[in-house]
Amino acid sequence: MPLMLPLTVSCGLFGLGLYAVLARRHAVMVLLGVELMLNAVNLNLVAFDTWWADTLHTGQSLTLFVIALAAAEIGLGLAIVLVMFRTVGSADVDGQARLPDVLPDGGDEL
Amino acid sequence: MTAVTVVFAALGLVTLVSAFLVVTSDQIVHAALWLVVTLGALAALYVLLAAELVAWVQVLIYVGSVVVLLLFALMLTRAPTGSGSATATANQPLAGVVAAAVTVALGAVMWAGFGGEVIDEDAIRIGTAERLGDAVFRTWVLPFEVLSVVLLAALVGAIVLTRRGDR
Numbered sequence: 001m002p003l004m005l006p007l008t009v010s011c012g013l014f015g016l017g018l019y020a021v022l023a024r025r026h027a028v029m030v031l032l033g034v035e036l037m038l039n040a041v042n043l044n045l046v047a048f049d050t051w052w053a054d055t056l057h058t059g060q061s062l063t064l065f066v067i068a069l070a071a072a073e074i075g076l077g078l079a080i081v082l083v084m085f086r087t088v089g090s091a092d093v094d095g096q097a098r099l100p101d102v103l104p105d106g107g108d109e110l
Numbered sequence: 111m112t113a114v115t116v117v118f119a120a121l122g123l124v125t126l127v128s129a130f131l132v133v134t135s136d137q138i139v140h141a142a143l144w145l146v147v148t149l150g151a152l153a154a155l156y157v158l159l160a161a162e163l164v165a166w167v168q169v170l171i172y173v174g175s176v177v178v179l180l181l182f183a184l185m186l187t188r189a190p191t192g193s194g195s196a197t198a199t200a201n202q203p204l205a206g207v208v209a210a211a212v213t214v215a216l217g218a219v220m221w222a223g224f225g226g227e228v229i230d231e232d233a234i235r236i237g238t239a240e241r242l243g244d245a246v247f248r249t250w251v252l253p254f255e256v257l258s259v260v261l262l263a264a265l266v267g268a269i270v271l272t273r274r275g276d277r
Contacts, residue, residue, distance in 0.1 A: 001112065001114055001115045001118060001228070001229045001231065002115070002227070002228055002229070003224050003227040003228060003229055004220065004221065004224065004225065004227075005115065005118055005119060005122065006118070006122070006155065006159065007217075007220040007224065008122070008217065008220075009122035009125055009126060009155070011213050011216045011217045011220060012126045012129070012213060013125065013126065013129055013148075014212070014213065014216060015209045015210065015212055015213030015216070016126070016129045016130055016132070016133050016209070017129075017133070018205075018208065018209045018212055018213075019133055019205050019206060019208075019209035020132070020133040022201065022204075022205035022208060022209065023133075023198045023199060023201065023202045023205035023206070024133070024198055024199070025197050025198060025199050026138060028138060028142075028180060028183060028184060029133075029138065029141060031180070032132060032133075032141060032142070032145060032180070033133065035145070035172075035176065036129055036132065036133070036145075036148070039148070039149065039152055039172075042152075042164075042168075043152060043155060043156075046156055046159050046161045046164055047159060047229075049159075049161070049237070050159045050160055050161065050229055050234055051224075051227060051229045053230070053233045053234060053235050054235070055235065056245055056249055057235070057237055057241055057242055057245040058245070058249075060161050060163070060164050060237045060242055060245070061242060061245045061246050061249070061250045063161070063164050064163075064164065064167060064242070064246065065250075065253060065254075065257055067164075067167055067168065067171050067172070068171075068257050068260075068261060069257070069260065070172075070176070071171055071175065071176060071261075072260055072261050072264035072265075073264075074176050074179060074180070075179065075264055075265070075268050076264050076267055076268050076271075078179060078180070078183040078268075079267070079268035079271040079272045080271060081183060081187065082183060082186060082187060082271075082272050083271050083272060085187040091187055094199040094200075
């Protein structure tokens with residue numbers, strides 16, 4: 001199998017994710033785009049691991065780490081979206097006139 | 111051209127088409143459900159690349175929890191999820207141009223670096239749970255432990271952020 005095949009798929013995925021991050025209005029859709037970009041990176045890591053026939057499986061181990069980081073990222077991201085919806089009344093990233101007060105009392109204790 | 115190459119190309123096409131539907135669908139729930147197809151096809155691609163454990167982790171964590179978490183958050187925000195709920199902003203054309211340019215640039219770099227390389231299917235080392243466990247818990251044990259702290263911090267952060275203020 002030519003190495004360019006997985007690399008091409010990964011380039012396409014990255015481009016689509018970047019488009020979602022730049023163009024979509026809803027914050028959840030932006031997070032979805034970030035997930036697509038992370039998956040493009042994962043596909044690259046796995047493809048290079050397989051191509052190299054790596055005995056230490058560096059690429060696949062890093063893929064597992066990236067998947068765990070993506071899970072942490074989506075958890076925090078969705079928490080921020082929830083707070084944004086609660087304080088501003090919409091989850092649109094476009095046209096927000098001010099930063100929402102993340103904590104109910106303005107966040108003084110942090 | 112081997113059978114693996116043909117199947118990989120077909121599944122890669124499924125991945126890209128469903129990812130395109132994810133980013134263009136005008137209903138958030140539809141986009142999230144198309145994401146299931148994208149991530150599932152990616153898991154199949156991992157199997158074809160002999161990354162067995164990564165494929166299972168992909169199904170378990172991405173399809174099993176990330177998408178459920180996304181849908182859960184959509185329901186919690188009580189945001190409108192009907193048609194037109196996920197429109198694009200005014201900078202959609204520019205975003206399309208930038209994304210296309212980045213894709214072409216990335217593809218060109220990949221082609222310049224690895225244009226003629228071939229994955230030797232006879233030399234592949236299958237990424238079984240045993241081998242990957244060996245790699246993670248021997249070679250990569252420090253990053254693994256750091257990652258658990260990161261996950262804990264994310265958990266605490268999410269709780270602090272979403273806690274309603276009654277203090």
